[in-house]
Amino acid sequence: MIPVPPQLLTFIHEGNRFLIAGHREPDGDCVGSQLALASALGRLGKETVLCSAGPFRRTEILPWKDRFAAQVPDSLRAGARVIITDCGALERTGDLRPFLEGLPLAVIDHHAVSPEDPGSGAVLFLDPGAPAAAVMVLSLIEALGLSPSPEEAEAIFFGLCTDTGFFRHLDSRGAGAFRHAAALVEAGADPKRTYHAMYGGKSxxxxxxxxxxxxxxxxxxxxxxxxxxxxxxxxxxxxxxxxxxxxxxxxxxxxxxxxxxxxxxxxxxxxxxxxxxxxxxxxxxxxxxxxxxxxxxxxxxxxxxxxxxxxxxxxxxxxxxxxx
Ligand SMILES: [Mn+2]
CATH class of the missing domain: 3.10.310.30 (Diaminopimelate Epimerase; Chain A, domain 1)
Structure with missing residues (x-):
C-alpha cells in the first residue's frame, strides 16, 4: 500500500472544519469511508459535515442516509476544507459540487484517476491498488496517531466488504485486505452483522x-x-x-x-x-x-x-x- 502523504496530515492538522463528501449515488465504500473519517476527525476535535448528493439507492446504506446533508449552507462553508473519499474529482460529487468548489481540497481514492482530475492545488492520496477507499481511511486514522473506534472499524469493514464483494473479488494479491480485515474485527467489526447488513433487507x-x-x-x-x-x-x-x-x-x-x-x-x-x-x-x-x-x-x-x-x-x- 502507498503510505499516507504527509501533506494530507498537514491539511488535516491545519484545518478546523471539514466537509466530507463522496461520489453521487454512494455505495458502502463511499459511505463507510466518509463515516469513519468524520468520526476520527471528530475525535481530534475537528468539526465535520458529512455530505452527499445521493441518491441513496442501495438498501444497505439507507440506515445512514440521514447523517448526510445534500446541501451545505454558507455559514458552514466559511473557513471549511473539503475531503472527498472514494471519489477522484469534484464533478463526480454530482449536485454537491457547487458547495465544494473553491475550498481547499484533499482527495482519498482508489479509482484509476489521473492527478490532473481533481485540479491543481489539491492534496492527493491516491492508491489504485487499495481494495477500498475505506482501508485508505484506516491508514490515515493510524497515521494520525489513532486506533479505529469500534464504530469506525465497523464502517471501514463495511466499505472493504462492499468493494471486494465480501472478499470474493480478491485474488492471490489480496492478502493485505485480509490483514486489514483481521485488524478491523479485532477493533470491533462484526462480519456476520456486516454480511446481513449488506445482503439482507431486500424487498x-x-x-x-x-x-x-x-x-x-x-x-x-x-x-x-x-x-x-x-x-x-x-x-x-x-x-x-x-x-x-x-x-x-x-x-x-x-x-x-x-x-x-x-x-x-x-x-x-x-x-x-x-x-x-x-x-x-x-x-x-x-x-x-x-x-x-x-x-x-x-x-x-x-x-x-x-x-x-x-x-x-x-x-x-x-x-x-x-x-x-
Ligand atoms: Mn470504492
Whole structure:
C-alpha cells in the first residue's frame, strides 16, 4: 500500500472544519469511508459535515442516509476544507459540487484517476491498488496517531466488504485486505452483522425485478457477453424498495463461458445507466470511458442519453474491441 502523504496530515492538522463528501449515488465504500473519517476527525476535535448528493439507492446504506446533508449552507462553508473519499474529482460529487468548489481540497481514492482530475492545488492520496477507499481511511486514522473506534472499524469493514464483494473479488494479491480485515474485527467489526447488513433487507419487489431482468438476458459474442435491461416503469414499479443489481450481476456472471455482463437501467425517459461487470481480462472500465463514464477494470458504469434499444446496441458494439 502507498503510505499516507504527509501533506494530507498537514491539511488535516491545519484545518478546523471539514466537509466530507463522496461520489453521487454512494455505495458502502463511499459511505463507510466518509463515516469513519468524520468520526476520527471528530475525535481530534475537528468539526465535520458529512455530505452527499445521493441518491441513496442501495438498501444497505439507507440506515445512514440521514447523517448526510445534500446541501451545505454558507455559514458552514466559511473557513471549511473539503475531503472527498472514494471519489477522484469534484464533478463526480454530482449536485454537491457547487458547495465544494473553491475550498481547499484533499482527495482519498482508489479509482484509476489521473492527478490532473481533481485540479491543481489539491492534496492527493491516491492508491489504485487499495481494495477500498475505506482501508485508505484506516491508514490515515493510524497515521494520525489513532486506533479505529469500534464504530469506525465497523464502517471501514463495511466499505472493504462492499468493494471486494465480501472478499470474493480478491485474488492471490489480496492478502493485505485480509490483514486489514483481521485488524478491523479485532477493533470491533462484526462480519456476520456486516454480511446481513449488506445482503439482507431486500424487498420482494427488488427480487421480482431481478427475475424480470434475468428472464430478458441475451447472450452475444458466442456467450462471452450477456446483456439485459430494465425500463423506467419497472424501476418505479418494483424498484422502490431498493435495487438488487448485485444479485443480478452475480447470477449472470456465473453463467459458463461469460466474460462480461452489461445491465441497462432506464433512469428517466431520456437517460439510461449502463452497469458493467467482467472477469479477469476484459476491461469494462475502458468500455465505460467510451461512454464518458468510469470505474474499475472489472466493475464500471456510465450514464448515457438515449433510449434502451439505442443504448443496448451501442453497448454491444462497444465490446467489439474487448471480445472480438
Ligand atoms: Mn470504492
Amino acid at each position: 420482494l419487489g427488488a427480487r421480482q425485478l431481478a427475475g424480470i431482468v434475468l428472464a430478458r438476458a441475451e447472450s452475444h459474442y458466442g456467450g462471452r457477453l450477456i446483456v439485459s435491461w430494465e425500463n423506467y416503469g419497472e424501476t418505479r414499479e418494483y424498484g422502490a424498495g431498493g435495487r438488487d443489481s448485485d444479485a443480478v450481476y452475480q447470477l449472470l456472471m456465473s453463467v459458463g463461458g461469460v466474460e462480461a455482463v452489461a445491465v441497462i437501467r432506464q433512469e428517466s425517459p431520456e437517460k439510461c445507466a449502463i452497469g458493467l461487470r467482467s472477469r479477469d481480462r476484459v476491461d469494462v472500465g475502458q468500455v465505460a470511458r467510451h461512454f464518458g463514464g468510469g470505474g474499475h477494470k472489472n466493475a464500471a458504469g456510465a450514464s448515457v442519453p438515449g433510449t434502451i434499444p439505442e443504448i443496448l446496441s451501442q453497448t454491444i458494439d462497444a465490446f467489439k474491441e474487448e471480445l472480438l
